[in-house]
Amino acid sequence: MQLIPSRSAAPLSSLALFLLLCCHMTSTLSQKSDSALAVVENTEGEVEVMDEGDEGDFEVVQPTEEWQTLKPGQAVPAGSHVRLNLQTGQREVRLGEEQLKYLDQEHRETEETSISPEELKRVMKKIKEDMKPESAEHQDSVASRFRPMEELKREMAELDLLVQTDDQIMRRLLEQFNSSSSTTEQRLSILLELEYLVHQVDNAQNLCSMGGLQLVVETLNSSDFRLQESSAFVLGSAVSSNPEVQVKAMEGGALQTLLTMLATDQPLWVKKKVLFAVASLLRNFPFAQRHFLSRGGLQVLSELFRGDRGGVLRTRIVTMLYDMISEKELISQAGLDPGLHASHQELLRQYSLVSLREGLLEEGWCSLIPELLDSTEHDFREKALRAMLALAPVCVDQYRSHSSLKASLLLLREQYQDMIQSQMILGEENEYFEEMMDLINALHVKLR
Ligand SMILES: *[C@@H]1O[C@H](CO)[C@@H](O)[C@H](O)[C@H]1NC(C)=O
Numbered sequence: 497m498q499l500i501p502s503r504s505a506a507p508l509s510s511l512a513l514f515l516l517l518c519c520h521m522t523s524t525l526s527q528k529s530d531s532a533l534a535v536v537e538n539t540e541g542e543v544e545v546m547d548e549g550d551e552g553d554f555e556v557v558q559p560t561e562e563w564q565t566l567k568p569g570q571a572v573p574a575g576s577h578v579r580l581n582l583q584t585g586q587r588e589v590r591l592g593e594e595q596l597k598y599l600d601q602e603h604r605e606t607e608e609t610s611i612s613p614e615e616l617k618r619v620m621k622k623i624k625e626d627m628k629p630e631s632a633e634h635q636d637s638v639a640s641r642f643r644p645m646e647e648l649k650r651e652m653a654e655l656d657l658l659v660q661t662d663d664q665i666m667r668r669l670l671e672q673f674n675s676s677s678s679t680t681e682q683r684l685s686i687l688l689e690l691e692y693l694v695h696q697v698d699n700a701q702n703l704c705s706m707g708g709l710q711l712v713v714e715t716l717n718s719s720d721f722r723l724q725e726s727s728a729f730v731l732g733s734a735v736s737s738n739p740e741v742q743v744k745a746m747e748g749g750a751l752q753t754l755l756t757m758l759a760t761d762q763p764l765w766v767k768k769k770v771l772f773a774v775a776s777l778l779r780n781f782p783f784a785q786r787h788f789l790s791r792g793g794l795q796v797l798s799e800l801f802r803g804d805r806g807g808v809l810r811t812r813i814v815t816m817l818y819d820m821i822s823e824k825e826l827i828s829q830a831g832l833d834p835g836l837h838a839s840h841q842e843l844l845r846q847y848s849l850v851s852l853r854e855g856l857l858e859e860g861w862c863s864l865i866p867e868l869l870d871s872t873e874h875d876f877r878e879k880a881l882r883a884m885l886a887l888a889p890v891c892v893d894q895y896r897s898h899s900s901l902k903a904s905l906l907l908l909r910e911q912y913q914d915m916i917q918s919q920m921i922l923g924e925e926n927e928y929f930e931e932m933m934d935l936i937n938a939l940h941v942k943l944r
């Protein structure tokens with residue numbers, strides 16, 4: 497059985513399936529197999545072509561433009577875009593680029609022309625029947641056996657399943673995005689496709705050279721909240737772990753626009769994605785961090801933190817700050833090594849210009865972060881504890897004079913002690929709670 501990875505080669509998989517089918521057909525010609533062919537997604541997230549005794553045995557999911565959750569054993573048509581939703585742990589499917597493009601181009605309105613699994617099955621079945629050696633129609637002519645292949649090719653061509661590179665796809669998406677006749681809905685789905693594509697480092701860089709990044713940054717200024725959210729999502733994914741794109745985004749004025757969005761009245765769900773974009777833009781990029789600080793980024797975040805009673809943004813903000821502090825610390829620690837490369841010295845110099853702790857002290861973060869300890873979520877508390885420890889060098893006086901911090905820590909310690917004990921009785925893992933205890937104790941020591 498051969499496998500076709502569905503994610504990295506999504507645009508290719510239709511053709512690959514086609515080729516696989518051909519091989520498969522040839523190899524089963526002499527076996528008189530009655531089984532139908534099915535395209536099935538296996539547990540590794542790959543698409544598999546396999547024999548099924550009865551094609552009614554499996555359920556084929558018809559992908560749409562929206563993500564749908566896949567149940568185990570469900571099949572998807574080739575070329576579908578399958579992903580793992582990290583929040584739910586579920587696998588999800590929607591139409592792949594090729595299929596969406598097909599949908600976009602000519603047939604958006606007409607339902608029956610989209611590539612239904614039934615259609616795909618019909619095509620497969622047809623070739624199979626056509627190729628059966630005992631089939632009366634064809635057995636006398638060798639040439640006729642090849643006719644179905646031509647038919648298949650034609651059908652595939654009609655379905656616009658020709659192979660395209662990611663570059664070509666992005667170019668078409670951008671053209672369509674930039675076209676004045678595109679609707680907001682179309683633009684939104686294009687942004688989601690781009691978001692998927694820019695996870696690949698090369699794609700994100702090519703997006704820049706095609707002028708697409710600038711288009712995305714400009715869309716942040718759109719008056720439609722959904723377009724703002726989606727463009728922030730694309731931007732955040734494009735700059736993630738991609739220094740070249742981070743530089744381009746800074747040059748394009750992305751940081752200032754993002755900060756303005758955070759400081760102005762926007763729905764929470766937009767700010768979430770904007771915060772994601774800011775965090776990705778700043779990560780491992782001291783130049784951007786310095787600009788973030790000098791443009792009042794910490795003040796913007798503190799206002800956001802104070803206003804976020806529900807706590808949706810608070811943890812994200814504290815996590816981002818903690819990441820920045822520890823990133824600088826790691827670089828500085830490595831900097832003590834005498835045999836360092838010149839480029840590392842330069843990095844060290846750049847980080848030395850980022851006065852993060854001082855800025856955090858000034859903007860009142862020493863008393864803001866402990867507020868997160870009141871949360872009922874372990875995860876939120878953990879983030880708060882870690883950030884507080886990282887900030888201890890500048891915040892310790894404020895921690896000591898804090899009216900309720902000591903009491904909160906003692907209360908937390910009691911709670912975690914109890915939880916560790918009851919976990920032990922049940923014979924369950926309690927590593928996480930022990931880790932929390934260590935953090936609490938470490939902080940407690942600092943307060944003496
Ligand atoms: C978008 O359209 C404008 C004006 O029509 C053009 O100048 C620009 O280059 C286009 N951008 C892209 C990325 O296609």
Ligand SMILES: *[C@@H]1O[C@H](CO)[C@@H](O)[C@H](O)[C@H]1NC(C)=O
Nearest residue numbers: 713714716717748749750753
């Ligand atoms: C967004 O709008 C603001 C205010 O109108 C402007 O200063 C900024 O340059 C714009 N950003 C982009 C990327 O167009």
